[in-house]
Amino acid sequence: MATGKNIKKAKEAIDRSQLYSLDEALELLKSGAFAKFDETVDISVRLGVDPRKADQMVRGAVVLPNGLGKSVRVLVFAKGEKAQEAESAGADFVGADDLAEKIQGGWFDFDTAIASPDMMGTVGKIGRLLGPRGLMPNPKVGTVTMDIGKAVQEAKSGKIEYRVEKAGIVHAPVGKVSFDAQKLKENxxxxxxVLIKAKPSAAKGTYLKKITISSTMGPGINIDIPQLQALIK
Incomplete structure (x- = not known):
């Protein structure tokens, strides 16, 4: 099977015991990509935090300078002027109770949801549906806001949310294999x-424990953390 051979070949090109500079890792990742589609590049960061403790939760959002290489479908819960603001900014779906009803009926054809503060009563009713899918608007990451236009534009231009999982790992997409290596590096x-600045004061010991990048079909490539930190000013 060609795919199996490709996966084996990609794994053999990477020394799992070695830590690579970001430039080396990106070169390996791009040269080893074999899928017939444009694979997503992901990063996994294992943090020295205990997410079960509220004072060690790491969560936030960042607008990647070079976007994600895909169109993002943005849904906005808003009425009146805020609804018009959302439409002008390029939101794909704008509404209120009508959208909530569609979601209750099982419709989830959107990638991110934004809401004006006055709509949170409506949004709260479908929180159990949005929450598990990572779609619940939240003021901490800027998706519950009065500045609807800015939030829509940021989402469209490549804003990603990150949240540490139970195992202490943050997973996030950072672009596509087709991206120039420099653009992936900048993302x-x-x-x-942003992750380093989000270090909780309650977290003790080593904060960045392990960083790995990979493409959708490719193996993980371990990153040399001190070298990566040196790139961050």
Missing amino acids: IVSLMD
Whole structure:
């Protein structure tokens, strides 16, 4: 099977015991990509935090300078002037109770949801449906806001949300394999800069424990953390 051979070949090109500079890792990732589609490039960062403790939760959002290489479908819960603002900014779906009813009926053809503060009563009723899918608007990441236009534009231009999982790992997309290596590098450095600044004061010991990048079909490539930190000003 050709795919199996390709996966084996990609794995053999990477020394799992070695830590690579970001430039080396991106070169390996791009040269080893074999899928017939434009694979997503992901980063996994294992943090020295205990997410079960509220004072060690790491969560936020960042606008990647070079976007994600895909069109983002943005849904906005708003009425009146805020609804018009959302439409003018390029939101794909704008509404209120009508959208909530569609979602209750099982419709989820959107990638991110934004809401004006006055709509949170409506949004709260479908929180159990939005929450598990990572679609619940939240003021901490700027998706519950009065500045609807800005939020829509940021989402469209490549804003990603990150949240540490139970195992202490943050997973995030940082672009596509087709991206120039420099653009991927800039996206990764931007995300890492924000993650480092988000270190909880309650977190003790080593904060950045392991960083790995991979493409959708490719193996993980371990990153040399001190070298990566040196890129972040």
